[in-house]
Amino acid sequence: MSRYSLMRVVKRVSRREWIVAVLTAILAACAPLPPAANQAADQPSHQASYPAPASGAVRPADGPLPVPPNLIALTQPAGQKRLMASAHNQSYWPLSEYFETQRNEAYCSVATSVMALNALGIRRPESTQYPDFPYFSQEDFFRSVDPQVANAARVSKEGMTLDQLGAALSAFPVEVRRFHASDLTLSQFRDLIRDTTGHSDRFALLNFRRVEIGEAGGGHWSPLAAYDAASDSALLLDVARYKYPAVWVPVTQLYAGALAVDNMSGLSRGLVIVGTRAN
Structure with missing residues (x-):
């Protein structure tokens, strides 16, 4: 392979790797925060934290808190x-x-x-x-x-x-x-x-x-x-x-x-x- 051809291959590989690196960085920036980080980000500084009911309220990933069994x-x-x-x-x-x-x-x-x-x-x-x-x-x-x-x-x-x-x-x-x-x-x-x-x-x-x-x-x-x-x-x-x-x-x-x-x-x-x- 000539020196010119080799340089073209190196350039193509470098560009491909560069694109992959950029896409990886973008996807990482858009990824959701871990649950603990999300909770902290959503908690306003003035809002007191209250314990969940004794039965335990687990927050669904896509909606409000579950309705307690005593309510309809x-x-x-x-x-x-x-x-x-x-x-x-x-x-x-x-x-x-x-x-x-x-x-x-x-x-x-x-x-x-x-x-x-x-x-x-x-x-x-x-x-x-x-x-x-x-x-x-x-x-x-x-x-x-x-x-x-x-x-x-x-x-x-x-x-x-x-x-x-x-x-x-x-x-x-x-x-x-x-x-x-x-x-x-x-x-x-x-x-x-x-x-x-x-x-x-x-x-x-x-x-x-x-x-x-x-x-x-x-x-x-x-x-x-x-x-x-x-x-x-x-x-x-x-x-x-x-x-x-x-x-x-x-x-x-x-x-x-x-x-x-x-x-x-x-x-x-x-x-x-x-x-x-x-x-």
């Missing part, structure tokens, strides 16, 4: 049948039309609120997201709220207590009632849920602690959309849809979750009922 997901046949058979499901239809996912891990109270405000059909404000269409949004929620009551920066780190959210919602043209679970008996708590979910012009916003219903996590807000007397359970439309789906929860467990003390206020959690104002 709405998407299961039994969950759907329960909704259709319930005599107290009128809150479900307007709330489901405006179902939101909280925009960050501390915005559960905000997502729950804008769902209810939009579902009530009251006059909507101008929206920065949709300039041509008035709409209540998580981005604009605090525009009408006294910053001394609550503001976006603080809520993004701490969330909102029961009394804070009640005060914040009072800035909107709605009727607001607050109920700490410690001031209610189980029967009174159940009656509030049943009576509210039987209407489409008022909604029950629940503040509870997840551990008491068998889920992983701490304090949380989500609306209740229906009540089923036969199973004595209520439908929780979880606004952390990346974590848990909508589920039916026994009322006794919801009550236990609402009785849990909020460390920020030192008071029990509970319900905020928001509805249209009487003329």
Whole structure:
């Protein structure tokens, strides 16, 4: 082989090896992180870590956490049948039309609120997201709220207590009632849920602690959309849809979750009922 031919072979091999090396580097950069690294990357600095329930919650690679065995997901046949058979499901239809996912891990109270405000059909404000269409949004929620009551920066780190959210919602043209679970008996708590979910012009916003219903996590807000007397359970439309789906929860467990003390206020959690104002 001549020297010229040999140099051409060497050049071809070098180029081929160079291409392989580049492709290998690109694929390595795109490869998923190990599970531990992913978990660390997803954990915001302000968010506390909570232990999983005693049964152990293993995160699937392609979806939310598994539903605890004491709960029934709405998407299961039994969950759907329960909704259709319930005599107290009128809150479900307007709330489901405006179902939101909280925009960050501390915005559960905000997502729950804008769902209810939009579902009530009251006059909507101008929206920065949709300039041509008035709409209540998580981005604009605090525009009408006294910053001394609550503001976006603080809520993004701490969330909102029961009394804070009640005060914040009072800035909107709605009727607001607050109920700490410690001031209610189980029967009174159940009656509030049943009576509210039987209407489409008022909604029950629940503040509870997840551990008491068998889920992983701490304090949380989500609306209740229906009540089923036969199973004595209520439908929780979880606004952390990346974590848990909508589920039916026994009322006794919801009550236990609402009785849990909020460390920020030192008071029990509970319900905020928001509805249209009487003329």
